[in-house]
Amino acid sequence: MSEVPIVTGRANVMVYDETNRKWIPSGATQGLSKVQIYQHTQNHTFRVVGRKLQDHEVVINCAIMKGLKYNQATPTFHQWRDNRQVYGLNFANREDAEGFAQAMLTALDSL
Numbered sequence: 853m854s855e856v857p858i859v860t861g862r863a864n865v866m867v868y869d870e871t872n873r874k875w876i877p878s879g880a881t882q883g884l885s886k887v888q889i890y891q892h893t894q895n896h897t898f899r900v901v902g903r904k905l906q907d908h909e910v911v912i913n914c915a916i917m918k919g920l921k922y923n924q925a926t927p928t929f930h931q932w933r934d935n936r937q938v939y940g941l942n943f944a945n946r947e948d949a950e951g952f953a954q955a956m957l958t959a960l961d962s963l
């Protein structure tokens with residue numbers, strides 16, 4: 853099994869619309885997604901994958917790059933940027949947010 857999930861949570865996955873300066877849902881519709889961090893066991897890389905609970909649409913699939921700054925803006929809204937866009941996870945609850953952040957920081961520490 854080359855990729856294993858190291859954390860699972862529930863969040864509204866958002867991306868920041870720089871033009872209109874507002875957060876918009878990533879994917880076709882607003883709604884909760886299952887968000888996971890996958891660890892690739894062979895090449896020791898990590899990525900965030902999110903799938904809508906309702907129709908399994910993939911709404912986020914982004915590599916976790918060394919040096920990524922993971923900003924816990926509020927206890928349930930965390931965000932980070934890559935060279936293309938800014939991602940926001942609006943977690944369903946604090947426990948999911950805390951669990952995800954811990955796994956993210958552990959992954960970042962290991963890169």
Ligand SMILES: CCOC(=O)[C@@H]1C[C@@H](CC)[C@@H]2C=C[C@H]3CCN(C(=O)[C@@H]4CC[C@H]5C=C[C@]6(CCCN6C(=O)[C@H](Cc6ccccc6Cl)NC(C)=O)C(=O)N54)[C@@H]3C(=O)N12
Nearest residue numbers: 866868875921922923925926929931932933938939940942
């Ligand atoms: C009715 C009110 O609606 C809300 O509550 C909306 C809808 C809520 C659900 C989706 C969501 C929830 C919570 C709050 C929390 C605050 N917040 C914002 O957006 C703040 C406010 C100002 C605004 C300005 C910029 C913006 C957007 C783009 C990125 N960024 C930065 O500051 C980045 C951050 C960063 C820091 C370090 C590392 C990485 C990164 Cl990414 N800095 C830089 C240096 O890159 C940002 O985060 N901003 C959210 C918000 O308003 N909302």
